[in-house]
Amino acid sequence: MELYNTLTRRKETFSPREPGKVSMYVCGPTTYNYIHLGNARPLIFFDTVRRYFAYRGYLVDYVQNFTDIDDKIINRAGEEGEDPLALAQKYINEYFRDAGALNVRRADTHPRVSGHMPEIIEMIDTLIKNGNAYVVEGDVYFEVRSFSAYGRLSGRSLDDLRAGARVEVDSRKRDPLDFALWKAAKPGEPSWESSWGPGRPGWHIECSAMSLKYLGEGFDIHGGGFDLIFPHHENEIAQSEAATGKPFARYWLHNGFITVNEEKMSKSLGNFFLVRDILARFPPETVRFYLLSTHYRSPLDFDDQKLESAGRGLERVKTSIRLLAEALARPEDGRASVECKDLPPVLDELRDSFEKAMDDDFNTALAIAVLFDLAREVNTCVQRLGVAPAPADREVLLKAEVLFKAFNEVLGIFKVDRNGKMSLDGMPSPGLDLADGLLELIIGLRQEARSRKDWAVADRIREGLKGLGIIIEDTPQGVRWKKQG
RNA sequence: GGCGACAUAGCCAAGUGGUAAGGCAGAGGACUGCAAAUCCUCCAUUCCCCGGUUCAAAUCCGGGUGUCGCCUCCA
Numbered sequence: 001m002e003l004y005n006t007l008t009r010r011k012e013t014f015s016p017r018e019p020g021k022v023s024m025y026v027c028g029p030t031t032y033n034y035i036h037l038g039n040a041r042p043l044i045f046f047d048t049v050r051r052y053f054a055y056r057g058y059l060v061d062y063v064q065n066f067t068d069i070d071d072k073i074i075n076r077a078g079e080e081g082e083d084p085l086a087l088a089q090k091y092i093n094e095y096f097r098d099a100g101a102l103n104v105r106r107a108d109t110h111p112r113v114s115g116h117m118p119e120i121i122e123m124i125d126t127l128i129k130n131g132n133a134y135v136v137e138g139d140v141y142f143e144v145r146s147f148s149a150y151g152r153l154s155g156r157s158l159d160d161l162r163a164g165a166r167v168e169v170d171s172r173k174r175d176p177l178d179f180a181l182w183k184a185a186k187p188g189e190p191s192w193e194s195s196w197g198p199g200r201p202g203w204h205i206e207c208s209a210m211s212l213k214y215l216g217e218g219f220d221i222h223g224g225g226f227d228l229i230f231p232h233h234e235n236e237i238a239q240s241e242a243a244t245g246k247p248f249a250r251y252w253l254h255n256g257f258i259t260v261n262e263e264k265m266s267k268s269l270g271n272f273f274l275v276r277d278i279l280a281r282f283p284p285e286t287v288r289f290y291l292l293s294t295h296y297r298s299p300l301d302f303d304d305q306k307l308e309s310a311g312r313g314l315e316r317v318k319t320s321i322r323l324l325a326e327a328l329a330r331p332e333d334g335r336a337s338v339e340c341k342d343l344p345p346v347l348d349e350l351r352d353s354f355e356k357a358m359d360d361d362f363n364t365a366l367a368i369a370v371l372f373d374l375a376r377e378v379n380t381c382v383q384r385l386g387v388a389p390a391p392a393d394r395e396v397l398l399k400a401e402v403l404f405k406a407f408n409e410v411l412g413i414f415k416v417d418r419n420g421k422m423s424l425d426g427m428p429s430p431g432l433d434l435a436d437g438l439l440e441l442i443i444g445l446r447q448e449a450r451s452r453k454d455w456a457v458a459d460r461i462r463e464g465l466k467g468l469g470i471i472i473e474d475t476p477q478g479v480r481w482k483k484q485g
Numbered sequence: 486g487g488c489g490a491c492a493u494a495g496c497c498a499a500g501u502g503g504u505a506a507g508g509c510a511g512a513g514g515a516c517u518g519c520a521a522a523u524c525c526u527c528c529a530u531u532c533c534c535c536g537g538u539u540c541a542a543a544u545c546c547g548g549g550u551g552u553c554g555c556c557u558c559c560a
Contacts, residue, residue: 027560035560042560072558154555160487161556203558225560226490232559255560256490262552266559293508294498299491299553306497309509313497316508319522357499365499369507379523383516455518462520473521480522 001056001359004297006229006252007153011361017220017250022058024050024221025211025249027228028110030067031091032076035098036272037302038225038258038265044288044412045255045296045362046223047104051410052358063214064107065207066092068114069200074189084190085114098275101284103412111210113201117192119209120201123243124181124194132242136172138184138197144177147238153252154230161230179235181205204235211249212240222249226256255296262301273302285413286311292364292411313372314413318424320375321404321414323382326477328397333388340381340396347396347403350374354407364411371407374400387477439470443479446472 001014016022026046029039046064053060067073068088077084096106113120124140127133132146144150144158151157161177170176180202185191191198211219224233233252240248258265265272278287281304290310294300350370357366378400385393405422408414414422442461449457462472469484 029560030558038560040560070558154488156488156556227555227559230555231557257554257560259553264554264559268557268559290497297490298498301497306509309497312510313508316523323523363499366506369499372507376524380525383523450518453518459519471521473523474517474519475522476516 002361003251003253004361006254009155012251014220014251016058017218020057020059021061022053022221023061023063023215023219024223025063025065025207025215025219026107026222027207027224027232028064028066029095030070030072031088031095032070032073033091033267034094034274034276036265036267036274037278038272040098040102040275040287041258041291041296041300042223042225042255043099043104044102044291045364046253048292048364048410048412049221049223049253049362050105051412052362055406055410060108061215062107063109063111063211065210066095066110066112067203067206068092068112069190070113070203088112088114098279101279102275102288103284103415105412109214111214113206113210116206116210116213117201119213120205121192121194123205123209123212123239124201126243127181127239130242132239133181134174135196138182138199139172139180140182140196141173141178142181142235142239142242144175144179144238147242149241150177150238151234153234153237156230177231179204179231181239204232205239207232208236208240208243208248211236212244217244217246217248219249221251221253223253223255226254229254253296256299258291259299259301260303265302278307282307282311285415286314288411289314289368289413292413293368295361295363295365297361317371317375317413320378321422321424322480322482324378324397324401324404326480327382327385327389328394328401330388330477332391332394338390338392339384339386340393343377343381343396344399346377347374347399350377351403351406354410358410367407367411371411374403374407378404439465439481443472443481447479450474 002011003014004011024046026042029035035043046062050060050062066088068085073084073088077087080087092112099106124133127142128135128140133140133142151161158175158177162175182194182196182199182205183202185198185200189200191200211222222233222236229252237248260271260273263269263271275287286307290307291300293310350373353373354367354370357363357370360366378397381393381396381400389397405416405420408416408422414424416422442465446458446461449455449461465472465481466484471482471484473480473482
C-alpha cells in the first residue's frame with residue numbers, strides 16, 4: 001500500500017510499526033455543537049481507511065479523541081448557563097448519533113481531555129524539566145526555539161512563520177510562536193490542580209498525551225484535516241518528541257476541505273451545514289457515497305445538485321444489488337444452459353482493480369468506478385438469465401454478491417444487518433407489516449387489471465402509488481416495487 | 486508579504502511519460518401495452534495559456550493567467 005505522507009510530501013509504501021497491526025489516531029471534534037459536513041469528511045474518510053486496513057487483514061487500533069475542555073465550550077456553556085462538562089457530554093452523545101447515521105464505526109478508544117489530566121500534567125512537567133517549556137504567572141508555554149525540527153511538518157521555517165504571524169505578541173512569551181501547554185484558571189472556569197497552579201490544558205497537549213498513552217511512541221498513522229497541519233500537528237510533534245526523545249507518528253494523513261460555493265466551510269465563517277440538517281434531506285448513504293466520490297486530499301464542493309446527482313448514481317448501484325438478490329430468490333430451473341459463465345474471471349479482475357485503487361493512497365473515487373463496473377456486469381448477467389437461474393449461474397451470482405459485500409465492507413455505504421445483508425432502504429423486507437400487506441394486495445389487483453389489458457386502471461394505480469412514494473416497475477421478470485430514493 | 490495546492494467534456498471526477506476511467510445530464514437503439522428499470526451505441530483529436538525537454542506529455546521543466554487554502558480558533 002502506498003500512502004501520501006504530509007511529513008515527506010510524497011507517497012510512501014506503508015509498513016506498519018508491528019507486522020499485521022496498524023495503530024491510528026485521528027483528531028476528533030471539540031464538542032460544543034453538532035457536527036457539520038466539514039467534520040464529517042475526516043470521520044468518513046478515516047473510517048474507510050480503518051475499514052480497508054481491516055479488509056487487508058490488519059488488526060487495527062483506532063483512537064479518536066474528544067476535546068471536552070476548551071474556550072469555546074466554556075463560552076457556550078456560559079451562554080446557556082450549563083456546566084461545561086455536561087454540555088460537552090451532550091454533544092458527544094449527539095456526535096455518536098450523527099456519526100452512526102453515516103455508518104462510521106466507533107473507534108476502539110474515544111479518550112477525553114477531562115479524563116487524562118494526570119497524563120497531561122506529567123507530560124508538561126517533563127517538558128519543563130527538559131528545558132522545552134517555561135512557567136509564566138501560572139501559564140506554561142512550549143518554547144519553539146528549543147525544538148530544532150519545528151516547522152518540518154508544515155514545511156516552514158520559524159522565520160517564515162514569524163514574518164507572517166498575525167498573532168498578537170504576548171510579551172510574556174519568549175517567542176511569539178510559543179504556545180500554551182497550560183492555561184492558568186480564570187474565575188468560574190473549570191480547573192485542575194497542578195504544581196504550577198490551578199488551570200487547564202492548552203489545546204495541543206491533549207492529543208500528544210492521549211495518543212502516546214494509547215498507542216505508544218512511533219505509532220503508525222496520525223490523521224486530521226488539512227487545517228490542523230499548522231499549528232496543531234506541528235505542535236503535537238514538537239511536544240511529543242521533546243518529551244519522549246522518540247519519533248512521534250510515522251505517517252501523517254490530511255484530508256482536504258469541504259467548500260460551499262467554492263469557499264471553505266467552517267464554524268467560524270458561519271457557512272456550515274450540520275450533518276443532521278443534511279440527513280433530513282438526503283439519505284445517509286448518499287452523503288457518504290458523495291464524500292467518497294472525490295479523492296480525500298482534493299477539495300470537495302457541496303451543494304444540493306451535486307448530492308442529487310450522486311444520489312442518482314448510487315441508485316444504479318442499489319438497483320443492481322436488488323436485481324441480484326431477486327434473481328437469487330427465484331427458484332432454480334433445471335436447465336443446463338449457463339448464461340454468465342464469462343463473469344467469474346471478470347469478478348476477479350474487478351476485485352483486483354478495487355484493491356489496486358485503494359492501495360494507491362485510498363483512491364476511493366477509482367474504487368467507486370469499479371463498483372459501477374460491477375453493477376453493470378451483474379445487470380447484464382441478470383438480464384440474460386430471464387426468469388430463473390441455472391445452478392451454475394446461481395453460483396456466479398453468489399460470487400458477485402460476495403464482491404458487492406466486500407466492496408461495501410470497505411466503503412461502508414450501506415448499513416449491514418446481523419445476517420450480513422445490506423440495507424438498501426427501499427428494498428421490500430421479508431417480514432410483512434400491514435402497509436406492505438396492503439401494498440402487495442393493491443399490486444396484485446393491478447396485475448389482474450393488466451392481464452385484462454385494462455391499462456386505465458393499471459396506470460391509475462401506478463400513478464397513485466407514485467404519489468405516495470412507491471415506484472412500480474413492470475419488468476420481464478415480473479412487477480417490482482420500491483420506495484422512492 | 487511568506488508558504489502551498491489545484492486548473493481534465495454541460496456538471497462532478499480518476500488518471501504523473503505511451504496516446505483521455507467512472508458517474509450525472511443529453512442523443513439514438515433493444516426490451517415494454519405505456520412508463521420505469523436494465524442492456525447496447527454515441528457524447529473531450531484533447532486535458533487553462535505560451536514556450537521547452539522527449540521518438541512520445543494531461544502527465545516532466547520554465548513563464549503566464551485563474552481559483553482555493555495555510556500563516557489566528559477551525560476537520
